[in-house]
Structure formats: structure tokens, C-alpha cells
Amino acid sequence: MDRVWISRKVYSMPLAVSCDGLLMKLNDADPAAGSFEVTAERISRELLHGLHATYRPSGWGAFVAIALFGGLFYWLLRDPKVLGWTLALYASAALVWLWYLRFDADAGRVAPRPLSYWLPRFYAVQALAGACWGAAPWLFVPVGDLPVTAVLLVVVMGLASASQGTLSLVRHGMASLVLPMMLSVAMALLRRPDALHVVLAFFVLAHMVVAIKLAEGHHRLLVSALQARFDNQALAERLTEQVAATERASQEKTRFLAAASHDLRQPLHALALLGSALERRLTQRSAVEAREATDMLRAVDALRASFDAMMDISRLDANVVAPARAPVALNAVFVELQRVFGPAAEGRGLALRLRATPWWVDSDVQLLERLLFNLLDNALKYSARGGVLVGARARGTHIWVDVLDTGVGIAPEHTERVFDEFYQVGNPGRDRSKGLGIGLSIVQRLAALLDAQVHLRSEPGRGSRFRIVLPRTAAPCAAPLAVEVAAAISPRPLPRRVLILDDERDIRQATRALLRDHGIDAEAVAEEAPALAALCQARDAQQPFQVLLLDGRLGHGADGLQVAQRLQAALGAELALLLISGDIEPDRLQQAHAANVPMLPKPAHAAALLEALRQVHGAIKK
Template identity: 45%
Template structure:
């Protein structure tokens, strides 16, 4: 059967028989065979028409050359056979995979029968005394084999079944004539047959190997997809576990911090006051570790939105110097923060956080020498550089130091060197602010971290942009306007309510502490609320029975027409919940909250008239 080059396997076929990663060699062989069968059947109709059309043309030429009735009979039989093949059932995409072998054999038998029917032509038409007829028959037979060979490469039995009968018949008919010319044509035809079969074998192997490789790649891709899905599920489960664990850890730590602050205040003049101070230092260190991890969650959740404007680097550098001078002196290191008079466009608090993490990291990994912070103008850009004389970073670790929890030369996880999250936060803030960070370092030769920022025109006022990051003790002046405020606290943890109540009472703040919305409704329905209304509604975000403090607080404000602002206190680290809180615009404190931070937050939120 004549045909053009094979068509590629149909996409719908692959979709109906997806790759099974657990499939064995037998199933893989069937899938490869199916693609071969699909390829040879893709041009079935055209092949039938071309092959039997050429046969009819050959018979007509022979009849014109030598009118004989048996030639017409041969033509009629040939065309009838073509009609039978045209209307025969054929393979289609809906054929089950297990039936592929049967259809491959059926097609091989069909093309062998076609070849045997055509093989009668050389025996009937070639004669020693009629060279033109010999030439026509030879060209038709060889040309038919050449065209069909391209289609039948995928099925080796079909290739042999179609090629051998016709070509062997032609070779035998030519050799039978006995003269030198016909013998030469016979030898030529034999050489062509051997060459054709060799090329066919090579092409069949090439096609089969490519299909095997394709299906193996699909199987590997499917396995990889499953493994990725498993890893994503494990990551999601780990995230949920860590969020729950973080929340559950923050709850008691929040209570410990508040009880500890009260205990420290009571024992200030007592001989046990030193132990209370040590306790609070340990609690604050643990709280700082949890807050660092929370920063990562907040950045990943997209709840941190930069407020970009002109920033004085001198003011920001003064804040850095104030914050780290004592730490550098304690480690007997030099801290040089150089004024430059430069201004940049950035978010002052987030930029301060980037630089403070870099300086803190430099001090931790520097044993001798010191740390320098400088800024230089470069065209319309400004480079801020943090340099140290520390242990340095090997070139292959330059990228890894920005990974979470990765620390250079800290296999024992020394807590004095932190959690290994600081540079990860720097990288996240770099992407958020679009301030590229570069690192240049060599092992034992110190490090240089460079931040590239756009320059800005200076403003008249030179304010300290990073005051919000400096932790200072609460002063009476900072909260004096809130000392007569009345607060409604909603928290389902009894220990939290007791600790918060004790802290508020210690600062002469009136507080009504309840466990849920029902109790809050009862409190808000009392007559004394009209005489002395609440100045603040403070809610824990995660309450019992699936409620959250944001929804509860908003419902209470609407129901009772409260003018008191709402403040959330939460131990949540889930990115989804953090986004929900941010979208509300309600101020939020993250547990554990120390007493100073809590009182400062009250001073900012509670109305001055309270």
C-alpha cells in the first residue's frame, strides 16, 4: 500500500490512555505498539486509493499495449480487492489497549495480502522481448515499495509483509528471462530490497526508542507530579501544624510574660527581684524568637505593605548606632556608622529592619575587629553597605545564607547566634521594596552586604524614622491619658484574662474580662455602661466555638453602637488569617506581648478623652 510519511500519534489517543507510573514493561510495549498502529492507520484511506489506483493504471497501460481479456479480469479482481479493503473495519482511537496486538497483526496480514495480489503483475507482464513493459512494471513495483516503506516503518511485520512478496516476485520474473539486461535489473532490485529492509529496521528502532523514551519521560513526570503533590500536602500540613503549635505556644507564653511583668514589679525591692529579671529576659528572648518567625509568615502572607517616601539615612543610621552600640561594646567590637547626608526613597521602618538584621548578623559572626555601615551615591542610586571583619562566607554558600535556618559554622545550633532567619527576612524585604541585595565575601576574610536604593531629594525635617523598632520602657506619661479608661477584654483563656486583668489593675485601668461574645453582650447590657462607657474593646482573634475576635468585635460595635475602638491580640501566624486581619484595618498585637508594648499600644489606640 502506498502512503506518505507517518503522522505523529494523536493527542486524543494519549489523553485517553494516560501514562501510569506503575505500568510494567508489557504495558509500555502495548502503548508503543498502539502508537505504531495509530500511525499506519492514519493514512489508510489515501494508501488504498493510491495503491489500487496505480494498479488500475498499470493494468490499463498493459491492456492498451497488448489487449487481452485476462488483463481486464486482473484489473477487475485488483479493484474489487481494493473496494473490500476500503470498506473493511479499521482501527480507531476507541479500540482498547489490550486489543492493540490483534490489530497490529491484522494490518500486517492485510498489507501482506495486498502485496501478494500485486506480486502477480511482474509474473504476468514481464517478458524478455518487451523491454518497455519490463521498465514500467519495475518502476511501478519499486516506486510502490519506496512510498509504502515510510508508512510501514512503525510495524516491522507489515513492512516485511508488504515489501517481500512484490520485490521477490519482481526479482524472480527478471532473473527468469535469462538475458544480461534482465539479470542486471534483478541484481539491482535485490540490492534495493536489502537496502530498503535495512533502512526500515533502523527507522523502526529509532521510532520505537523515541516512543519508549517519551513514555518513560511521561511516567517520570507523572511520578514527579505525585511526589510534588505529596510534598505540597506535607508542606501544607507542616504549615498548619506550625501555625497551630505557634498559636498554642504563644498563648501560655503571653500569660507568662504578663504574670512575669507583675512579679518583677512586685519583687523589685526584694532579694528575689534578680531572679524575676532573669526570668523575664528568658521570656523576652523566647518571644523575640517567635516574633522573628512571625515576621516571615507576615511577609509571605503579603500583609506587610511598604509606605515609600524620602528617608534620611543619617537619621536612620543614628537609630542603628543607638540600638547596637551596647551590643558591640559588650563583644569588644568597633561599630562605625558613617554619616553621609544622603536621602533615599524607601519605607523607613522596613529599610531599618533590613539594616538592623544585617548589622545584628555581622556582630554575631565577628569575633575581632568590627562592623561598619556606610552609604555612597552612585548616579541616581545609593549604595548602603554593611561590612564586617568576621568569619566570612565561602562562595558556594553565598546563596544559601539567605535560606531559612541556614547558618554558617553553627552546626550545633548555638542559640546565641540566633535562628538563622535574619538574612531570609532581609531577602524578603529586598524583594518587597525592590532594593537588590548583593553579598561579597570570602571564608576568613569578612563580608560585605550591599543594598541598592533609588536616591531622593532631602526634606527639611530630619526625623528618626525607626522609632517604632526601638524597644523602650513604658513611661507614665505615655499612658497617662489611658489611666482612667475602661476596657472590655474578650479572651477564652482564663489564664490570659487573669494576667491581663492583673496588669491593667496595676496601672489603674478598669477592665471587664469575659470569655466569649455571650458574656460580652451581658456586660454591655448593664446600666453602668451608659454612665461609664468602654474606651477600648480588646479581643483575642481565635475564640472558642470557631469564632474570631474580629467578627465578634465588629458585631458588638454595630449592635451596641460602640464608639470604642477595636484592638486584636492574637497568637496567629497563619498567612490566610493574617491577610484577613490586615484587610480589616484593625490594629493588632501579636502574642506574646510584653507589658511595655501593650501599654504603648493602649496609648496609641485609646482616645485622649477617655
């Protein structure tokens, strides 16, 4: 029965059950702190649920107690009035039982009655029961019969004590029972104004006051406990809402970056391809013009590096980067880093030392190189003098890779935040030469992906030390290296014919010009229908296109991946696919990864585009 009403909104006036202090607290509270009426309603429900849950055992106990005490007094006094008194007690107990039954039935109604209806009736039936018990000394207990009077006092005070735990759930419940019962007994005792009866009356009244106070104190404790519990639940709910709001903000940020990146990458991609074609042609004509073209491409490369960093963040957030764990020779990684950063460090007058090391680690060579690349790039950017030192040493089952610089250092209050996205120390003007502030964020994500740890120790004005803790492993046999070298000296050929599908006119022209400069027969179309027609015509002429190079997001909202899959299905497996997109939205990256379609980010360097064409063409030939 008690499981029915607790799941419903039974009451329209939930504050009636609460104690006065809670009413004042709830009514005076700041509404901005939360919905206090809901909290008070929940407290009221919980208290009434406890009261409702006890009425069956307490009701049966009352019926048994009436039979025992009625029989006891009849055996002691042989007075027929005892039988009438017993029947009156049963009638009052039946009324209490009836109140519970009606209350229980009302809980299942669509529109249950409010507490203002039920509580006065509850107080009334309890007061009637108390008055029936208190009528005993007036009906049949002889004045001056101390043994029977003592038994009656024990019964009355015991009943008051036994009811405390149940009736304290409603603040005035205890008073409604014991006031008429114990006041009546005390007045009956005072009929004989001798010292003994006065003392007994005093103890009855004292017991009444204590019982009511204890019940009220217990009620306040119950309300406070429930209030604390619901406050904690409200805090947990608010924390959950804040976490959800943070996640939504992160998703919105990712979508914004994806949209902005796509729109900015489109013209930059065209500029990079046109610049590559122009540089190739001007190299044969004028050294001055070739140098200007090279400078232009260097500026494009700087922008590309910023976009690539955002792409790295998006790919890591999209969980499309799966590490290929294998034994990695740290010395080979250091040699590659020296080759990449050595000239730049020398040009700035900085010393770059990467100490030779015999250690091997269990990692992904490309991801590890990217991680250390970001650390070295960051160290060189923030070092105006001195240099950068990279070394490795073994510590048990791990290898410590330390990157030390003599740069500006990081103050203690910034050491945690430097791993946040777009957070930079000492760059209020957002100097682009110091990057976007996401290099260390990428480092942290890559470290988590590689089961590595990143530790930072820094001192302002003296430099920083970044330590990467990697799992140590043994060196493998040399056979795989020979295979890799053999593959490296046998580059794959470029495809002979490529179809370009892109809705941007400048990108179509720039890509076609670049590919034709490298001996590739390239055609370009803007939509799916002309692409299908061109593919079918080339197949029928026995000169099929070998690679379909298309944008990841076409005009009119068309999904490049879906278009590519439809065209490939229509042409057969001999058509290789290569997506080239400025879209870094995680969902799209995951879709391309799941479809096993290679994707090249815009803006793409000419060499990277040609290498990607070699790879997809070589894969389809196999």
C-alpha cells in the same frame, strides 16, 4: 476520524506495535523508574495515530495508481488478463480500506479489540495487495519483453519506495507488502536465466532488502523520538510533582510552626505580662527584687525575639506585609540603629560605627530598619573582636549600604545556604545566643519586598560584607517632618474601659492586672456569650467598653476574628478591636489583614500592648 480514537484507551496490548528492541528495553527496565507500560502504550497509540491519519490520502492514491498502471499495461499489451489483474488490485485495495474503516469504527467502542486482533489482519491485507502486484509478470507480461518488464520493475520498486513512509509506522508493515510482491517479480525474472534477467532479479531483491531495512530503521527512529519525548514529559511531570511536594512540605512546616508557636506563646505571654506588673510593683519596694524581675523579663524578651522572628517569616510568607514606599533618610535610620545596638556593642568590647550619610532612598522606613537590624544583629553575634562598620555611598541611580564586620566569616560553600531558614554556620550546638538562623532569611524576603538586592562577600577568619542596593531618591520638603514631631510629642491617651476575652485563665488575670496598674478599668471573660452580656450591660449603664482585647484563637476552636466581628456588629462602631494572638498561620494573618483588624503577636511586651491600645482607641475616636 483520526481525532476520535487517540483520546481513548483503545488497546489492551499496547506493546505489539513496538519494535523488539523497545520491548526488551521496557520489559527489563527498573519498575521504580516509572510506569513503562504506560509509556509503551502512548508510543503505540502515537504510531497508530500516524498510520490511521494517512489511510485516506494513501487509499485514494492507491485507487488512482491502479487505474493509471492498469490502463498503461492494457494499452501496451491489449491483454484481457490485465483487466482481471486490475480488478484484483482494486479488490485488495478495498480490503485495505475496509480494514481501516473497521479499525476506525472499533476505536469508538467502549471495549475496543486489542492490537493482537488488528495487526495480523493488517499484515494479511497488505500481503494480499503485494501478491496481486507481484502476479503481473506471471499473468500477462511476456517473457523476454524488456520494455514491458522495465515498466513493471519501475512500477513495483516505485510502489515499494512510496509505501515506506507510511508502512514504517508498523514494524512489519513494510515487509508484509514488499516480500510477496518483489519475491514474485524476482522469481518471474529468473524464468529466463540469462545474465540480464539475473541482474534485474538481483536489483529487485536488493531493493526489497533495502526498503525493508530502511523501513525498520525509520521505525526505530520514530520509536526513539517518541520515547525521548515521553521521557521528557515524564521528567517534567516528576519535576512538577517534586515542586508540589516541596510546596506541601513548606505549608506543613508553616502550619507546624503556627501551631507550636501558638501553644508556646500562650504561657509566655502570661509570664511577660505578670513579669511587667511585678517589676512595676517591686521597683518601689526593693532594688534587689526589682533587678531579679528585670532579669526575668530579659529572658522573656529573648524568647519573644525568637518568636517575633518566626512571626516575621510567617507574615512575609502570607503576603500581608505591604511596603509603604516613601523617601527615607538613611542618616535617620543609622542614628536609630546606633541607639539600639550601641550599648550592646560597647558592652561586648566591640566598635560599632555608622557613618553619617546625606543620601535618601525610596523604601519603607520600618521594613528597611528591620532589614538592617537583622544584619547588624547578625554581625555583632558572630564578631568576637574588632567591630562593625555601616556606610552608604551613591552609585548612579542606586545607593549601596554596606555592613562590614570582623567576625568569623563564611566559607564559599555556605554563602548560598546562609539565606535558608534555620541554617547556621558554626553553631552545631544550636546556641540560642546566636539566634534561630532565620535572620538572613528575613533579610532576603524584605529585600525582595523593597525591590532591593543583597550581595554577600565573605572570607573565613576575616569577616563578611553584606551590601544592600537600594533605589536612590531626592530629599523631600521638611513639612512632613514637623507634622511627625508634633504627633510624637502628643501621645494618645489610653482607653478608660477595656474588655478582655481570652480562654486562658492565666492570661486573663495577667492582662487585667497590667491594665489596672495603668489606670484602665479592665474586665475579663472566657467566652463569647459572657462577653456579649458584659458589653450590653456596660452600654446600658452608660459606661461602655471602648476596646475589646481578645485572643485570635479561642477555646473549642472558635475564631477570635469572627467573634470580634460579631460582637462589634452587635455593639456598633464605637467598639474598637485589638487581636492579640500567638497564631502565625499565614491564612489567619491574611484574614486579619483583609478585615483591617490590628493584630499584636504574643508574647507582647507591656509597653507594646499599651501602645497598641492607644492606637486603636485613638483610631475609633476619629
